[in-house]
Amino acid sequence: MSHQRRVANLLLLATVAASISDLLLDLQVAWSLASNLGSVLAPATVLASSLLFRAAMSVVVGGIVDRYAPRTTMLLGLIGSLLLLLAFLAFVPIILTNVLAAVVFVLANDFCQSIFRRSSLIMASRSLRTEVFIKFQARTGVAGRLVGTAGLLSSGVLIAFVSVSVVVMIVAFGYMCAAVACFFATPGATRDAGKPRERLTLAGDLRLVGSLLMRSRFLRGFTLVLFVANLAYGFVPQLLPLALSIDESVQSLTMIRAGIAVGEIIGLVIVERFSRHVGRLFRLSMIGGGASVVLATAGVPMGLVVGAFLLYGLFDALSQPLFSYAVKQIDEEHRARVLGGIDAIVLLSPSVGLFIGSWLAEGGVLLSGVFVCLIFVVCLLIVHRNPVLSSPKLERE
Numbered sequence: 001m002s003h004q005r006r007v008a009n010l011l012l013l014a015t016v017a018a019s020i021s022d023l024l025l026d027l028q029v030a031w032s033l034a035s036n037l038g039s040v041l042a043p044a045t046v047l048a049s050s051l052l053f054r055a056a057m058s059v060v061v062g063g064i065v066d067r068y069a070p071r072t073t074m075l076l077g078l079i080g081s082l083l084l085l086l087a088f089l090a091f092v093p094i095i096l097t098n099v100l101a102a103v104v105f106v107l108a109n110d111f112c113q114s115i116f117r118r119s120s121l122i123m124a125s126r127s128l129r130t131e132v133f134i135k136f137q138a139r140t141g142v143a144g145r146l147v148g149t150a151g152l153l154s155s156g157v158l159i160a161f162v163s164v165s166v167v168v169m170i171v172a173f174g175y176m177c178a179a180v181a182c183f184f185a186t187p188g189a190t191r192d193a194g195k196p197r198e199r200l201t202l203a204g205d206l207r208l209v210g211s212l213l214m215r216s217r218f219l220r221g222f223t224l225v226l227f228v229a230n231l232a233y234g235f236v237p238q239l240l241p242l243a244l245s246i247d248e249s250v251q252s253l254t255m256i257r258a259g260i261a262v263g264e265i266i267g268l269v270i271v272e273r274f275s276r277h278v279g280r281l282f283r284l285s286m287i288g289g290g291a292s293v294v295l296a297t298a299g300v301p302m303g304l305v306v307g308a309f310l311l312y313g314l315f316d317a318l319s320q321p322l323f324s325y326a327v328k329q330i331d332e333e334h335r336a337r338v339l340g341g342i343d344a345i346v347l348l349s350p351s352v353g354l355f356i357g358s359w360l361a362e363g364g365v366l367l368s369g370v371f372v373c374l375i376f377v378v379c380l381l382i383v384h385r386n387p388v389l390s391s392p393k394l395e396r397e
């Protein structure tokens with residue numbers, strides 16, 4: 001158990017360090033483009049390109065991670081980002097004033113960091129038992145929320161008062177700290193040394209993922225749940241707070257989003273305590289999340305709206321163990337590729353949810369709240385019809 005704790009702590013450190021660097025670098029590029037070009041369309045173009053690229057490359061990244069030792073690919077991803085930072089310094093005037101150059105740089109770094117993040121997930125899932133892995137994911141989630149909240153505040157100060165080169169040095173330091181943590185994180189189990197390495201082909205990976213999804217009722221149900229749930233997860237945290245606060249003030253919007261973040265942290269702490277109750281936590285997440293959104297959109301005072309979104313964040317976090325459990329059920333040999341294929345499918349739904357939710361909100365925010373509630377009801381029905389999803393069995397630690 002001590003080895004598992006050591007691996008989990010090192011991977012957590014690596015993930016947090018890399019996340020801080022990513023946040024700071026992305027904010028630097030977005031702010032510089034917006035200020036230099038005088039338009040928010042420039043950073044929006046970069047963001048949209050990044051989201052589409054991650055979805056398109058998810059299977060490719062999964063194929064790479066499956067074929068090599070996770071620690072090796074983690075280090076290669078971080079080294080790639082460090083080399084890109086050198087190129088960034090050499091071409092700063094171009095990257096920060098030209099949208100195409102910024103898109104190329106951001107996508108290249110996205111590729112490196114996608115390899116790092118997927119490798120970290122695969123290494124943790126191979127090295128840790130199911131319950132320990134669920135707790136690790138919860139701790140990573142808490143750290144991510146804290147980094148996101150504190151990082152946005154501190155990053156704004158840094159970018160406002162220090163030069164671009166200093167920001168790049170801080171980003172590089174974060175990546176190097178992550179690399180050191182990865183170097184000392186030794187997995188508990190390794191792939192059979194004598195097994196021949198598969199040939200890397202995208203067509204072969206797509207056939208493999210499609211075949212596994214068709215044969216496994218569990219994976220089909222899990223993918224469908226994620227796809228449906230992401231219709232809500234794309235809309236609720238991004239645009240619903242804006243729709244509810246547009247006639248109030250920017251302070252109201254900030255309070256709502258802060259409420260979601262606080263609720264998520266509380267929820268992830270609960271997950272760590274009750275990690276074995278995967279099925280119950282998911283059902284509670286869907287019921288509580290739907291009720292919270294309906295309450296928030298029912299025309300109540302802003303104080304209750306903030307409280308409802310805090311509850312939404314809490315219930316949202318309770319769905320995390322099902323994902324962690326599902327990761328552990330996928331065969332180690334194909335895990336990264338299968339997750340990449342699932343990502344490529346489910347990342348299509350948030351944009352659809354954004355459009356439908358926003359369109360309904362134009363006619364009244366309560367309609368969008370009912371829409372979200374119905375999404376969660378459908379997720380409950382899908383899980384109820386799949387025994388493996390509704391009552392997951394965790395091995396004894």
